[in-house]
Amino acid sequence: MGDYCLVCREVAGKIEIPGGLLWEDDNAVAFHLPPLDDNPRPYLGHCMVVTRRHIDHVGDLTVAEAESVARGSRKVAVGLRAEGAERVHVAVIGLGVEHFHQHLYPRYPGVPPGTPWMAVDELPNAPHGDAQQIAAFVERLRAHL
Numbered sequence: 001m002g003d004y005c006l007v008c009r010e011v012a013g014k015i016e017i018p019g020g021l022l023w024e025d026d027n028a029v030a031f032h033l034p035p036l037d038d039n040p041r042p043y044l045g046h047c048m049v050v051t052r053r054h055i056d057h058v059g060d061l062t063v064a065e066a067e068s069v070a071r072g073s074r075k076v077a078v079g080l081r082a083e084g085a086e087r088v089h090v091a092v093i094g095l096g097v098e099h100f101h102q103h104l105y106p107r108y109p110g111v112p113p114g115t116p117w118m119a120v121d122e123l124p125n126a127p128h129g130d131a132q133q134i135a136a137f138v139e140r141l142r143a144h145l
């Protein structure tokens with residue numbers, strides 16, 4: 001859907017995805033959040049499952065796309081758990097980029113009880129990484145997929 005859409009550019013390989021795609025099928029792809037100008041050191045383990053097709057709303061998914069998103073999410077969640085996540089939060093927020101993307105957000109051990117799921121990346125000891133560290137993380141994750 002053109003160059004304006006961030007997710008379309010990611011799917012088309014026009015944005016560097018450290019470590020490459022984690023998973024893909026005909027309908028959807030999964031990858032670790034890449035460093036971007038507004039977030040140069042993403043939270044390690046913050047992964048995305050996105051549709052190949054430029055659709056906005058979760059209600060626009062075909063059944064096949066919904067199944068693909070579920071498959072990809074499960075796969076990445078298994079890997080994140082094997083890499084130490086106690087929980088994997090899964091969310092479609094729908095307030096940012098208008099291209100379906102589902103977040104997978106690991107919760108690592110030691111997070112104080114009561115910490116909201118979206119605040120785990122703001123803790124002082126939350127792991128963040130640059131492109132090289134993300135690529136290394138993706139390599140470890142891939143070994144579990």
Ligand SMILES: [Zn+2]
Nearest residue numbers: 005008054099
């Ligand atoms: Zn798009």
